Amino acid sequence: MISFLLRRILSSIPVALSVIAICFLLVRLAPGSPFSSERALDPATQAMLETKYGLSGSLPNQLFHYASNLLHGDLGDSLKFRGRSVNEIIGQSLPRSLLLGSIAFTLALALGIPLGAWSAARQGKPSGTFLNGLALLTLSIPTFILAPVTVLLFSFYIRLCPPAGWGSPSQLILPSLCLSLPFVGVCARLTRSGLLEVLGADFIRTARAKGVTEPNLVFLHALRPAILPLVAYAGPLAASILTGSLLIEETFAIPGIGQFFVSGVINRDVFLVSGVVLVYCLLLLFFNLIADWLTALLDPRISLSS
Amino acid sequence: MNPRPFHLCLAALALLTLAAIFGPYFSPYSVDQISQTRLASPDATHWLGTDLHGRDLLTRLLFGARISLLVGLVGATISLFVGVTYGLISGYLGGRIDNAMMRFVDILYALPRIVLVIVLISLFDLKLKHLLDGTFLAPLASHARLLLLFVGLGLVEWLTLARIVRAQVLSIKERAFVLSARLIGQNTPTILFRQILPQVLPIVLTYLTLALPAVILEESFLSFLGLGVQAPLASWGTLLADGAALLNPIRTPWWLIVFPSLLLAFTLLLLNFLGDQLRKLQK
Numbered sequence: 145m146i147s148f149l150l151r152r153i154l155s156s157i158p159v160a161l162s163v164i165a166i167c168f169l170l171v172r173l174a175p176g177s178p179f180s181s182e183r184a185l186d187p188a189t190q191a192m193l194e195t196k197y198g199l200s201g202s203l204p205n206q207l208f209h210y211a212s213n214l215l216h217g218d219l220g221d222s223l224k225f226r227g228r229s230v231n232e233i234i235g236q237s238l239p240r241s242l243l244l245g246s247i248a249f250t251l252a253l254a255l256g257i258p259l260g261a262w263s264a265a266r267q268g269k270p271s272g273t274f275l276n277g278l279a280l281l282t283l284s285i286p287t288f289i290l291a292p293v294t295v296l297l298f299s300f301y302i303r304l305c306p307p308a309g310w311g312s313p314s315q316l317i318l319p320s321l322c323l324s325l326p327f328v329g330v331c332a333r334l335t336r337s338g339l340l341e342v343l344g345a346d347f348i349r350t351a352r353a354k355g356v357t358e359p360n361l362v363f364l365h366a367l368r369p370a371i372l373p374l375v376a377y378a379g380p381l382a383a384s385i386l387t388g389s390l391l392i393e394e395t396f397a398i399p400g401i402g403q404f405f406v407s408g409v410i411n412r413d414v415f416l417v418s419g420v421v422l423v424y425c426l427l428l429l430f431f432n433l434i435a436d437w438l439t440a441l442l443d444p445r446i447s448l449s450s
Numbered sequence: 451m452n453p454r455p456f457h458l459c460l461a462a463l464a465l466l467t468l469a470a471i472f473g474p475y476f477s478p479y480s481v482d483q484i485s486q487t488r489l490a491s492p493d494a495t496h497w498l499g500t501d502l503h504g505r506d507l508l509t510r511l512l513f514g515a516r517i518s519l520l521v522g523l524v525g526a527t528i529s530l531f532v533g534v535t536y537g538l539i540s541g542y543l544g545g546r547i548d549n550a551m552m553r554f555v556d557i558l559y560a561l562p563r564i565v566l567v568i569v570l571i572s573l574f575d576l577k578l579k580h581l582l583d584g585t586f587l588a589p590l591a592s593h594a595r596l597l598l599l600f601v602g603l604g605l606v607e608w609l610t611l612a613r614i615v616r617a618q619v620l621s622i623k624e625r626a627f628v629l630s631a632r633l634i635g636q637n638t639p640t641i642l643f644r645q646i647l648p649q650v651l652p653i654v655l656t657y658l659t660l661a662l663p664a665v666i667l668e669e670s671f672l673s674f675l676g677l678g679v680q681a682p683l684a685s686w687g688t689l690l691a692d693g694a695a696l697l698n699p700i701r702t703p704w705w706l707i708v709f710p711s712l713l714l715a716f717t718l719l720l721l722n723f724l725g726d727q728l729r730k731l732q733k
Contacts (some may be wrong), residue, residue: 162557170569280726284719286667288674288687289711292694296707300699307697387564391675395694405565406675409572417569425560 220415241400248323256331264339283329338370379432470515479506525665528604537615659725
């Protein structure tokens with residue numbers, strides 16, 4: 145167990161380092177300096193600024209400088225939000241995005257699994273077809289359609305929730321619903337196909353012959369092995385929620401990490417962009433690790449050592 | 451399988467494509483035609499209403515369909531070529547090369563795909579424009595961003611396909627017909643593309659129906675954020691964003707949000723359904 149975790153964490157390090165190097169070089173290679181604005185800077189000032197932020201010299205040197213700061217836990221200073229460090233920006237905005245994301249993640253699973261289980265149990269009947277169609281429908285309606293439509297419906301026509309902002313729990317309802325709904329469909333379909341496969345297995349026939357009632361059959365016997373594909377999907381799901389969050393934060397004016405990322409890219413804010421990408425990358429690696437660990441936990445046939 | 455819904459779905463998609471190609475020619479309005487009837491709600495003259503500048507929404511939606519469908523098609527095709535070639539080579543060569551190639555895929559997998567496209571597009575937009583300006587491709591320079599969008603979306607969608615193809619090739623290359631092809635002296639590219647490629651083609655084509663809605667979705671996502679298709683051009687994403695920008699509690703022009711949403715969601719639903727049925731057929 146511990147050796148599995150250690151090995152996985154060690155193998156993630158080169159991946160994270162490559163991601164950082166690629167990202168840093170991409171932003172630095174791009175035309176346009178982070179210091180260029182409407183007012184022209186005189187070359188001496190520009191050179192001084194570049195030296196101050198460690199952006200002078202050859203590219204490998206800059207990268208080395210950045211990486212050595214990273215090892216000390218210093219993500220650098222934002223070039224656009226002067227006087228604020230990237231550590232500070234991420235420290236303030238990440239918890240908001242994480243809260244929103246984890247609510248959406250929970251909602252997607254909490255609504256998707258029962259929907260999928262139900263439609264699998266009703267397989268072949270009209271209600272099963274309907275539920276499956278419902279799942280296909282929700283996964284075909286992307287976040288950026290849901291956001292304006294739900295604001296129009298539930299903030300302006302029926303005044304239920306505030307249309308934007310951050311701070312009160314009621315301001316969380318619409319964004320987290322919009323963020324999770326497309327993935328409810330994905331989770332439902334994964335649960336359904338997993339269940340349908342398992343429900344045809346021998347041990348289910350045995351359980352049924354022993355007189356286990358149908359709901360118990362589905363939820364106690366079949367769900368655990370059937371949920372494996374869903375667990376494997378946890379990593380990609382986390383990634384999709386992260387990117388979906390970019391858009392939700394823009395439309396609902398939530399000061400999360402996604403907003404800073406978008407403005408960072410536009411302003412060539414090299415340290416901010418690299419810092420946020422590093423956070424994204426670490427989160428993804430973490431979720432994939434958890435997913436692999438859970439898979440082994442749920443399926444005794446998979447061993448962690450191999 | 452009941453072929454009826456499958457055929458209906460194909461017919462609807464064909465109709466949509468035809469409407470996108472020929473529709474704008476039948477419209478009495480041109481796509482940028484500004485008029486005094488601003489924000490008119492749907493009526494007999496403007497079937498789906500007009501936008502902030504009095505432009506006809508139906509005409510703009512049909513025009514936007516061209517861009518959205520084109521980006522989807524080109525992006526998915528690029529991802530197909532890159533993914534299949536990469537997977538074929540990696541799987542067939544095996545060993546250390548395979549290992550290195552797959553580590554590279556792992557690294558790209560560790561990034562949210564959209565994030566990579568955003569970085570690529572917004573950073574290299576100007577550079578590509580300058581590059582094109584100097585060559586015979588100068589007329590394309592004003593569409594540099596669109597070109598980057600094609601390439602960028604295609605270049606992030608291939609990862610999954612490369613893994614699938616590689617896994618297939620790993621088992622196919624051990625089969626007898628590959629050995630005999632090698633024995634009669636065929637060279638590696640011939641074996642790869644003449645012998646192995648036809649074997650993986652069914653999976654690849656099914657994957658195309660998955661990639662198509664994914665790319666259309668990603669393009670609209672980027673355009674909605676203002677990072678994709680730019681102003682004189684319009685796609686479903688930008689039209690939706692224009693509508694969303696006019697959201698206000700007093701009087702929102704609902705048609706500017708509802709109709710682009712319906713069209714986009716309907717298209718995605720059709721494509722997803724089609725892919726679903728094809729996958730079922732393969733099992």
